[in-house]
Amino acid sequence: MSVCADKPAALSSLSLGDYNAASCLVYGIGNAGRQDDGLGWAFIDWLEGTPLCPEAEIQRHYQLHLEDADLLRYKTRALFVDATRDPEVKRFRVERVQPKLDFSFTSHAISLPSVMATCEQCFGYLPEVHLLTIRGYEWALKQGLTAPAARNLKTAIAEIAAGE
């Protein structure tokens, strides 16, 4: 299932209130020193300032690691938040992610489906995983989101918060 901002009806699949338990994870991926790569962390910054899911485990990292399979094994539900360059994502997208070994691994990068597949293969268990991607435009070595990326973040937050 894939949900774009221009199809808000499907956003009902994502309620942050469902993440209000220690067994839930919200995980921001990115780097605030690389302009729009900071979108994932900016979402986490916003989330930490709201009362929507204070019990959830919140993490922010530069990239996924294979060890995140070990993190997932203890969770019932996880939301990953990342920036995307995909032009098909107009503002943001929410999708339910399925496990898949896509052989994309380097020590600097691994995909979320591969982390999930590793969790499933190694631990025989998989939580429900969603991915929120927010459209970004610039990735240079500079602090701060670009204006259009900040607008996309604001839209994502507004629509998600409206669904609570």
Next chain:
Amino acid sequence: MGKKLVIDPVTRIEGHGRVTVHLDEDNRVIDAKLHVVEFRGFEKFIQGHPYWEAPVLLQRVCGICFVSHHLAGAKALDDIIGAGYSTGVQMLPTAEKVRRLGHYGQQLQSHVTAYFYLIVPEMLFGMDAPPEQRNVLGLVEANPDLIKRVVALRKWGQEVIKTVFGKRMHGISSIPGGVNKGISIAERNRLLNGEKGLLSIGQVIDYAQDGLRLFHEFHEKHRKQVDGFAEVPALNMSLVDDNGNVDYYHGRLRIVNKNRETVFELDYHDYLDYFAEATEKWSYMKFPYLKKLGREAGAVRVGPLARVNVTKSYGGSTPLAQAALERFQAYTNGKANDMTLHTNWARAIEILHSAELIKALLNDPDLQGEQLTLEPPESAWTGKGVGVVEAPRGTLLHHYQANEEGAITSANLVVATTQNNTVINRTVRAVAEEYLGGQAEITEGMMNAVEVGIRAYDPCLSCATHAMGQMPLVVSVHDAQGRVVDERVR
């Protein structure tokens, strides 16, 4: 007309590299090179920043060996404020041991990544296996129990880093003259005894031994391939202590020859008096060499293979690693080992060595000491400093100068991958001659053999060029006369 083969990108290394192999009309190798096309930038970028920011900012050159950059930078800052080894000052025991704990934790974690995630798949599936299989995710499918252990092992290494530096990447512990916190009894006990989801030190050592056994079994079955793959002569360099034993954090730089005799030994503050750096127009990565021996004879190897060639022993505190080292050194009858794939053997030994060193440190009450930082008087300010550590990939040097206002005026980083540049290129040439030379048809497995040779060094090209920002990739195609017939910029 001759042929030119291009492997681009070289996979499962850090950063972007490109290999070109030139064949003549009879398919003999006439040239082979590793090109590094990332651009250096951090040394310039840091100028003008306050001196104390250097180890904080420069560790961000890398997402893998950031602890090494942080500590090399911290040692340079100790010198700058007049609390470093250059001024004869001894670091406070707690500060030095906390730094060492973080250093060994990163070495364990980094080596586990390189060894299990990037190299073991080739050992288990073979260089000729399809790319989608000779990959850690191929291991996930084939041997999930092994991966469970590896994930747990790397996670434990990350927890050591997190305990010392506050977070698992780019944290801060070292400050000029010491560290900003010690290790509590609770933190120590957690790492020693483990908890739900976290290994104990005993399990870590067991798993490290499993990793070493994996190499021994592979070596037993494929001795000819492992021993015959790119035997590349070079001098070997490592930091050593007063007993001639490797010291990953501090010591003198020792360089040994094939007979493991010392040909040079120097205070690392004098590095620039001994080494020069050559450049080539086809790579942004420099080629360091010993000035007195010249570029060819003076190239040195650094990293796991070099360290086990240089060290006399591991001393008495790490008996399992000591036994493994003795087996390694006996294999070549006490001579230096030039077999490229034995780097992976050395790396597996160093995983075990790191684990035992950490165990010894965790049991040292100095970690709970309360004196964390030396505070020399302003008059002790020197304005210049050099820090060297043995990073997982080999000898790493940071050299800074700062003005009286405390702003960095120059910075120079010489990283392990740069030190290894000449030896890596020799390896590429040797593997190309062995696997590609004289072949009518070039297969994927043959091309991968070249990558296997490079990966043995676990090179970090981002570190080596101090890459910053998004860099263009330039691919050039040359005809037999050397003319550029096509060029693409991404």
